[in-house]
Amino acid sequence: MTGNKNQNPHVSVDCVIFGYAEQQLKLLLIRRTLQLAKQDASDRFMALPGDLVLEDEDLNQAAKRVLKELTGLDNVFLEQFAAFGAPERVKKEKDKQWLQSVRENPEARVITVAYFSLIDAAACMLLPGSFSAQAVWIPIREVPELAFDHNEIFEHALNQLKRKIQLRPIGFELLPEKFTLSELQNLYEAILGRELDKRNFRRKMLRSGFVIPLEEKQQGVANKPAQFYQFNRQKYEELGEAYVNLRLEGDDDYFLN
Amino acid sequence: MTGNKNQNPHVSVDCVIFGYAEQQLKLLLIRRTLQLAKQDASDRFMALPGDLVLEDEDLNQAAKRVLKELTGLDNVFLEQFAAFGAPERVKKEKDKQWLQSVRENPEARVITVAYFSLIDAAACMLLPGSFSAQAVWIPIREVPELAFDHNEIFEHALNQLKRKIQLRPIGFELLPEKFTLSELQNLYEAILGRELDKRNFRRKMLRSGFVIPLEEKQQGVANKPAQFYQFNRQKYEELGEAYVNLRLEGDDDYFLN
Numbered sequence: 001m002t003g004n005k006n007q008n009p010h011v012s013v014d015c016v017i018f019g020y021a022e023q024q025l026k027l028l029l030i031r032r033t034l035q036l037a038k039q040d041a042s043d044r045f046m047a048l049p050g051d052l053v054l055e056d057e058d059l060n061q062a063a064k065r066v067l068k069e070l071t072g073l074d075n076v077f078l079e080q081f082a083a084f085g086a087p088e089r090v091k092k093e094k095d096k097q098w099l100q101s102v103r104e105n106p107e108a109r110v111i112t113v114a115y116f117s118l119i120d121a122a123a124c125m126l127l128p129g130s131f132s133a134q135a136v137w138i139p140i141r142e143v144p145e146l147a148f149d150h151n152e153i154f155e156h157a158l159n160q161l162k163r164k165i166q167l168r169p170i171g172f173e174l175l176p177e178k179f180t181l182s183e184l185q186n187l188y189e190a191i192l193g194r195e196l197d198k199r200n201f202r203r204k205m206l207r208s209g210f211v212i213p214l215e216e217k218q219q220g221v222a223n224k225p226a227q228f229y230q231f232n233r234q235k236y237e238e239l240g241e242a243y244v245n246l247r248l249e250g251d252d253d254y255f256l257n
Numbered sequence: 258m259t260g261n262k263n264q265n266p267h268v269s270v271d272c273v274i275f276g277y278a279e280q281q282l283k284l285l286l287i288r289r290t291l292q293l294a295k296q297d298a299s300d301r302f303m304a305l306p307g308d309l310v311l312e313d314e315d316l317n318q319a320a321k322r323v324l325k326e327l328t329g330l331d332n333v334f335l336e337q338f339a340a341f342g343a344p345e346r347v348k349k350e351k352d353k354q355w356l357q358s359v360r361e362n363p364e365a366r367v368i369t370v371a372y373f374s375l376i377d378a379a380a381c382m383l384l385p386g387s388f389s390a391q392a393v394w395i396p397i398r399e400v401p402e403l404a405f406d407h408n409e410i411f412e413h414a415l416n417q418l419k420r421k422i423q424l425r426p427i428g429f430e431l432l433p434e435k436f437t438l439s440e441l442q443n444l445y446e447a448i449l450g451r452e453l454d455k456r457n458f459r460r461k462m463l464r465s466g467f468v469i470p471l472e473e474k475q476q477g478v479a480n481k482p483a484q485f486y487q488f489n490r491q492k493y494e495e496l497g498e499a500y501v502n503l504r505l506e507g508d509d510d511y512f513l514n
Contacts, residue, residue, distance in 0.1 A: 010267040011342065011368050059342040059368070083340040083370045085268065085316040111268050111316070111368065113340045167424070 007052040009105060012112045013062040014050030014150065015078075016157035017071075019121025019137055020174035025190040026121055026137040027154060028070065032098055032147065045094065047147035048154065049135065050112065063115040070135050071124045077173050078117045081160055082153075085111035089149045098147070112148075116157050118173040161191055169210045172231040178214055180226040181205065209235055264309040266362060269369045270319045271307030271407065272335075273414035274328075276378025276394055277431035282447040283378055283394040284411060285327065289355055289404065302351065304404035305411065306392065307369065320372040327392050328381045334430050335374045338417055339410075342368035346406045355404070369405075373414050375430040397447075418448055426467045429488040435471060437483040438462065466492055 017028035029046040049070050053062040063078055090099060090110050099106035126135040138144075143154060164170050171187050185201050205211055211229040218225040274285035286303040306327050310319040320335055347356060347367050356363035383392040395401075400411060421427050428444050442458050462468055468486040475482040 008267070008366065010265070053342065053368075055366070056344055058344065059340060080339060082337060083316060085310065085370070087313055087315065109265065109312070111370075113342065113368075 006054050006056075008055055009052060009103065009108060010110060011053045011059075012050050012110050013053060013059060013066060013115060014048045014112045014153060015063055015066050015115045015117055016048060016081075016154055017067065017117045017119060018140075018157075018161065018174065019119050019124075020187055020190065021121040021137065023186050023190065024139045025174075025187075026139050027143055028121075028126075029136055029138050029143070029146070030070070031134045031136070045098070045147045046136075046138075046144060048150045052110075059113050063113075067115075067117060070127055071119065072127060073119060073124055076117055076119055077170070078115055081114055081116045082156060083111060083113045084149055084153060085109065086149065092148070095147055112153075114153050114157065116160060118161075118170060120174055120176060123176065165191055169208070169231075169236070172210075172236075175231075178216065178228040178230050180218065180228060181211070182226060184211070184229070263311050263313075265312055266309060266360065266365060267367060268310045268316075269307050269367050270310060270316060270323060270372060271305045271369045271410060272320055272323050272372045272374055273305060273338075273411055274324065274374045274376060275397075275414075275418065275431065276376050276381075277444055277447065278378040278394065280443050280447065281396045282431075282444075283396050284400055285383075286393055286395050286400070286403070287327070288391045288393070302355070302404045303393075303395075303401060305371075305407045309367075316370050320370075324372075324374060327384055328376065329384060330376060330381055333374055333376055334427070335372050338371055338373045339413060340368060340370045341406055341410060342366070343406065349405070352404055369410075371410050371414065373417060375418075375427060377431055377433060380433065422448055426465070426488075426493070429467075429493075432488075435473065435485040435487050437475065437485060438468070439483060441468070441486070 015028075019026045019028060028049060030049050031046055049066050051062065051066050053059060057065070059080065060078070063080070064074075067076060067078060068074060087109055089112075091107070096106065121137055126137075140158065143151070145151065146154070161170075165188060171184070171191065174187055175183060181202050184205065185196060185198065188201070189196055210232050212232050214228045214230055216228045218228070272285075276283045276285060285306060287306045288303055306323050308319065308323050310316060314322070316337065317335075320337070321331075324333060324335060325331060344366055346369075348364070353363065378394055383394075397415065400408070402408065403411070418427075422445065428441070428448065431444055432440060438459050441462065442453060442455065445458070446453055467489050469489050471485040471487055473485045475485070
């Protein structure tokens with residue numbers, strides 16, 4: 001990566017990519033490119049997937065490229081959510097050695113534009129990107145200390161996700177095509193980090209019209225087989241830019257109580 | 258401004274500052290610094306207030322500085338809403354001459370981080386900033402062709418504002434301390450660009466608890482004097498990061514119908 005004249009050394013994109021697998025909300029992280037000896041201290045840090053923006057590339061294109069290289073996925077929900085540009089963000093002692101090995105001017109401030117994505121972790125194969133040695137899914141409760149200000153960027157995205165699922169049913173990108181209402185509830189609980197009342201959740205989700213019951217039921221389960229549902233994509237698309245009301249009137253009757 | 262070593266030549270902030278006066282929603286614009294002859298074509302364009310980020314400055318600090326220099330105001334609602342970084346955004350023919358007169362490297366891509374602000378236009382005096390010759394309020398329906406991609410940035414902010422007032426009563430920053438419900442409705446109509454049903458608006462706004470009736474009424478008006486209200490700041494602050502439900506259940510009963 002050193003000295004690639006095609007990169008803008010002052011601006012990067014970083015992607016907070018959430019996935020859902022084994023009933024856990026996970027974060028896609030990369031291990032930094034191994035240009036240093038394996039035992040080197042600066043190799044300890046994982047990071048959000050990201051890269052410097054290429055000279056002929058728009059910000060959105062750069063984020064799409066990063067996501068595509070790592071997951072092979074195109075056409076994924078991907079949204080810019082904030083820019084981070086504190087002068088000291090790339091000047092921490094812990095990041096110095098690594099920066100020196102990959103940047104022409106390791107002291108220069110890099111402003112990063114952060115993107116937010118949701119994908120079905122079970123349905124994608126992780127690939128090593130040109131900017132990373134290895135990509136891994138880490139459960140959000142186990143996210144370690146990350147490079148630069150990446151922990152802050154991750155927390156910001158997680159808070160955004162918690163707010164967003166109260167406005168639009170965006171969690172569906174994380175699930176397979178057909179799912180049970182219990183699986184959907186598990187997903188919401190994993191995002192919000194707390195338990196939800198089962199009866200309330202089912203009633204309100206069904207009433208919202210965003211899930212459609214299928215003929216099909218679970219097979220080969222010990223208990224009473226649960227019904228499968230699918231996401232009502234048409235209703236979602238009709239919505240356009242508007243927000244849905246996923247809350248009811250009054251303080252004590254929110255959708256997500 | 259040319260050759261100020263203290264500026265990061267690759268990153269700027271731009272502020273979309275909405276104000277409300279004479280029952281119109283207005284946008285704060287600047288005329289570019291007059292370093293060129295008055296008749297010069299590149300002098301025709303107005304622009305959003307903005308500036309390159311200083312080397313020791315965070316992005317938020319830069320936006321606050323721009324707003325403070327122009328309006329004298331501190332502690333104003335100011336929110337980052339998007340970054341714009343298309344490679345061609347500073348390469349349009351119309352902007353060339355001006356850029357050549359103020360930038361060391363006029364060809365270099367500048368990525369801008371856009372901020373969004375709401376102020377009571379009637380209560381602030383406009384000052385010439387270090388980055389502009391003159392600041393003016395322009396009604397949003399009369400915004401001319403602007404520099405760079407500033408029209409796009411403005412449209413983006415306006416759409417955001419339209420969505421936001423359905424989620425939180427943010428319009429209050431635009432009004433004086435005390436106001437009538439008609440004034441509040443005028444403001445909402447100016448933002449949304451359409452008329453609202455008076456009875457519905459009053460009923461729902463009163464029920465939301467965000468306005469408190471005052472003892473005081475209008476004086477010296479020909480018709481029946483209207484009651485003054487003030488914004489319930491405590492309720493707003495209790496809300497924290499959460500969104501309010503400014504919509505009711507059902508498709509045909511939105512708050513803003």
